[in-house]
Amino acid sequence: MNKRTERLVQVIELLADGEFHSGEAIGAVTGVTRASVNQDIKAIQALGLDVFKVVGKGYRLAMPIELLDVDDILKEFAQRGQKPLKLHVERIVSSTNDVLRSYLKQGPLEAGETLVAEAQTDGRGRRGKRWYSPYASSLYLSMYWPLEQGMAAAMGLSIVAGYAVADAARQLGIADVRLKWPNDVLVKGKKLSGILIELEGQAVDNAHAIIGIGVNINLPTMVEEYVDQPWTDLQTELGQRVPRNLWVATLLATLSDALEEFKQQGLSPFVQRWLAYDNLHDRAVTLLMGQTTIHGYAKGIAEDGALLVEVEGEVKRYHAGEVSLRYDAN
Structure with a gap:
């Protein structure tokens, strides 16, 4: 700074x-x-x-704020029976993904090493969209995860991360949380969280994943000037203030457990779990692939994380990098 x-x-x-x-x-x-x-x-x-x-x-x-604190987060994290985690807390960063990537360039990082920040000046979401990042109003988190089998091992990583965010929100008391493939967490059709996975390395050799997660906690009303879609936050859904350090620890514990299971068993344990949160299942969807428009019905996800869509009676697979998805939000 x-x-x-x-x-x-x-x-x-x-x-x-x-x-x-x-x-x-x-x-x-x-x-x-x-x-x-x-x-x-x-x-x-x-x-x-x-x-x-x-x-x-x-x-x-207008209201006191609970600032992020390494000791408080790690204390809560340890009480959940988790192994020690290397955690960095910053106040203002360009983006947590960019800063964690700069750490990686300086030397090896530990699996699960995480950076959280109070604000981002250049936060971004999928397809380069700006992620509005007001101070102490949301969670901006990036976690490092090694991919020893190369980038192919990253297939479905956003599915695992999305499930972890949804499950952590459920633990907090939000019963109607849903997942929109490939990387959005919704409540009542409004966006609560987004996920951005960025990869570096070789396709068939050691590679690295940086898992970026943004979660709305208590957004100011001025956010409406910057966000062009329906949104919500944890405080609105729960009707009370959310202890930010407790929330970070809850999410880190859930994400750490999910990633360890993914490492050991792959994506298969998460396919059925995803369905329990799936906001698209059996709904009409429109896929945009360049100049091509495809209409069909969402049928869950495949074992590799691809979206399954029934098109003219045939179920086909589509990957996140190939398509842009539209659907009826009602």
């Missing part, structure tokens, strides 16, 4: 308690003038945090 970003993080950590802090007090901590504090507050608001000012009292957040 540059010095300006470090200062913004310092101010956010000061305001996290939800109490008033005067411009003078903030300036004394950060070493800048009150005019600079005012500019910093505007930059913090642009990150998605609701900061307001009251004359004579100073600045405060």
